[in-house]
Amino acid sequence: MPQAAPMLRVENLAVTRGGLPVLEGLGFTLEAGQALVLRGPNGIGKTTLLRTLAGLQPALAGTISMPPETMAYAAHADGLKSTLTVTENLSFWAAVYGTGAIDAALDRMNLRQLADRPAHSLSAGQKRRLGLARLLVTGRPVWVLDEPTVSLDAASVALFAGAVRAHLAQGGAALMATHIDLGLSEATVLDLAPFKARPPELGGIAGSFDEAFA
Template identity: 70%
Template sequence: MTLNTTPLQVENLAVARGGLAVLEGVSFSLSRGAALVLRGPNGCGKTTLLRTIAGLQPALSGHIGLEPDAMAYAGHSDGVKPALTVTENLRFWADIFGTSTIETALTQFNLVALKDRPAGTLSAGQKRRLGLARLLVTGRPMWILDEPTVSLDAASTAMFAEAVRAHLQGGGMALVATHIDLGLAEAQVLDLTPFRAKAPALDDFDEAFL
């Protein structure tokens, strides 16, 4: 399937966590068929940046040139419903996003043998595979991925990387925060360290809290 979409344009973006700026002046573009890997130390603002781009929280300033309804976000939570089976979970999301098939998702993430199992009985790695399989039923061109390989073994990580490559070859895009080398030859790398916001001066705090 070829996905038709405009590129992602991020211009001079500033994002905050807990009311304090963590990144400022972030600018990049991402075209069809391309991936961008975000790097930086823990706590530098990778998750905050991804959530802001996905439309889950407001930016302090700047511009995001792609609508949230073109994006699918996979965060730290697997987002599965434990009482539903693997198949029922995927069909639920397929209905939400208006897509018609879940077979590719079951196959690509090696879930066929587990399709009738309640999600609550799956191992941590199996739940993670199910959570990531949701990406394939969204039909959305922009995948925003926050440490997607957590709980995955080496074989499942390779399986996920292959799914990302197939998505890119179909004209999709991926924005990924990860410390793992996914082997994506197409991926650019953006180090967020230069964009870290300066700590506020002491005079900027309300003296009542000192």
Template identity: 80%
Template sequence: MELIVSDLACARGGLPVLEGVSFTLGAGQALILRGPNGIGKTTLLRTLAGLQPPLKGNMTMPPEAMAYAAHADGLKATLSVRENLSFWARIYGTNAVDTALATMNLSDLAGRQARNLSAGQKRRLGLARLLVTGRPIWVLDEPTVSLDAASVALFAGVIRAHLAQGGAALIATHIDLGLPEAGVLDLGAFKARSPAAGGISSAFDEAFA
């Protein structure tokens, strides 16, 4: 099980932001994306998740191997915590709802509607979806947003358990998740050359994650 990225270039708003991105992520490995705001971390993850096409380059992985968690929690507000997870479990053909509830400390909230959760509880529920996908490669964009210190530690433990079971994780985060074995990929080394014309300033980049 590997995610192999070779000479990848991607764009935001029609303008190249990254070029020449190459790395391999194997079973049991984690890779942390670093770089200043606007460098293209979210753009890269969206490209890898298939939400936008690359400008060039290749990415290969086993079919249906990736689960993507973005900034939005993607919850159905009128469904309960359990119903939200059950919906995604049916989509992915798994039977791991109770495990996900327990792992993300949501069992006591299973019957509560998602709209009545706190921001941190919603985030934990959004991340619990990863556990019902059954997919080995997790691609995570700032997964700890809205989480308190205890929940960050909880989720870091979830990632470590995923890696120990042969999974892999690609994570854009500014938080230390306590993963000493994780590699670091600084996207500053892959910043695309600025357009020769057009007068677009660096402020344009800073408006996007």
């Protein structure tokens, strides 16, 4: 389906952590086939931004526009159940998102041989791969990924980059916060440092109770 509108448009967004603004005036768009990598020092608010985009917390100001039911979010934690097997873990998410088929995802993330192993017997990197395979079974076009490559070895990073590339080629889009270079030449980098929220006396946006209490 051809889409004129971007898959994700963010305008003048301000996000808060613990009631305090961390980022403000943030704006970008994500087109189909585009990957956007968020960069910035620790504590700048990458995770907060991604959680806000995923709808887990309200934005302080600004707008996030995207078509409904298009986003798949992957957090730091993979949300795996250690007593369930790889297949069971994956089938569960496939059922939740109503897609059903998990074979392609198993092959893509090289999990085929591990399919019947319980998740607690996997290594950290294998768990991460399983967590990323979850994205594939969601069937959602926009991936929002928080540090997707943590604990992956070089080969797995390449595997993941390949999965992202294939996703983009199919008209998907990806937004990720990461420190390492994925080798994705087509990815755009967005540095968050210029959007760091300023104190209110310097014209920054006021927090939820700042304005009422100062």
